[in-house]
Amino acid sequence: MTASRRPLIAGNWKMNGLSADGVALATAIADKLKGAGDVSFEMLVCPPFTLISRVADAISGSGIKLGAQDCHTAEKGAHTADISAAMLKDLGCDYVIVGHSERRTDHGETNELVHAKAEAALSAGLDVVICIGETEAERDAGKTLDVNGAQIAGSVPGHAKAANTVIAYEPVWAIGTGRTPTNDEVQEVHAYIRAELAKKVGESEAGAMRILYGGSMKPTNATDLIALADVDGGLIGGASLQADDFWGIGESC
Numbered sequence: 243m244t245a246s247r248r249p250l251i252a253g254n255w256k257m258n259g260l261s262a263d264g265v266a267l268a269t270a271i272a273d274k275l276k277g278a279g280d281v282s283f284e285m286l287v288c289p290p291f292t293l294i295s296r297v298a299d300a301i302s303g304s305g306i307k308l309g310a311q312d313c314h315t316a317e318k319g320a321h322t323a324d325i326s327a328a329m330l331k332d333l334g335c336d337y338v339i340v341g342h343s344e345r346r347t348d349h350g351e352t353n354e355l356v357h358a359k360a361e362a363a364l365s366a367g368l369d370v371v372i373c374i375g376e377t378e379a380e381r382d383a384g385k386t387l388d389v390n391g392a393q394i395a396g397s398v399p400g401h402a403k404a405a406n407t408v409i410a411y412e413p414v415w416a417i418g419t420g421r422t423p424t425n426d427e428v429q430e431v432h433a434y435i436r437a438e439l440a441k442k443v444g445e446s447e448a449g450a451m452r453i454l455y456g457g458s459m460k461p462t463n464a465t466d467l468i469a470l471a472d473v474d475g476g477l478i479g480g481a482s483l484q485a486d487d488f489w490g491i492g493e494s495c
């Protein structure tokens with residue numbers, strides 16, 4: 243964490259939540275933020291598509307940012323069941339996550355597709371959270387830096403700016419497992435990502451761009467992770483479904 247980059251605490255609710263519990267969770271987080279007054283971090287919640295509208299109402303006026311978990315590459319058209327970035331913007335979203343490892347694995351999303359989704363999001367006026375990260379086999383094979391470097395090169399638009407783009411480094415083997423890399427390993431990868439970003443978007447934008455850590459972040463490990471020089475917040479799955487845990491991670495900033 244560096245004073246010039248405001249930490250972002252982002253919750254990815256994944257495919258969780260029906261109306262009542264989704265609204266209750268959003269309301270509980272909004273109440274905490276309103277009660278806290280000015281905070282040093284930015285907070286973002288990314289509910290499933292079905293809850294975006296209700297969550298928008300629940301967090302209205304709280305300062306919490308609203309995001310979605312995916313978008314299509316096209317602005318509109320014959321793409322049954324898909325959702326465009328323009329539709330998300332129209333619903334009140336500020337952000338969209340693209341390239342989450344569960345999308346890359348479950349839906350075969352490639353760096354090229356993630357790049358196209360990021361372009362669509364930026365064109366629609368959304369900020370984008372671009373996810374990258376190595377699998378356990380890739381880490382064991384000593385390919386962590388190469389894999390993340392290739393994902394930066396392939397997924398991040400060259401005109402991305404620190405003001406509209408966030409990178410989330412999420413080791414796939416740490417997601418939902420309770421396992422995390424060591425703090426030294428996290429810092430090593432984040433510093434490498436920033437150096438690779440500089441090749442893509444230039445030194446100055448790379449220096450200002452937020453790089454989140456994701457993968458089993460909890461209130462108990464967040465303080466040490468977010469204190470690392472090149473970690474600028476977290477993308478949080480499981481712990482974002484409990485208001486106290488999610489808020490606790492924010493407080494660790």
Ligand code: PEP
Nearest residue numbers: 417418456457458479480
């Ligand atoms: C995620 O899927 O983005 C994530 C980080 O999940 P978890 O916090 O549950 O590991």
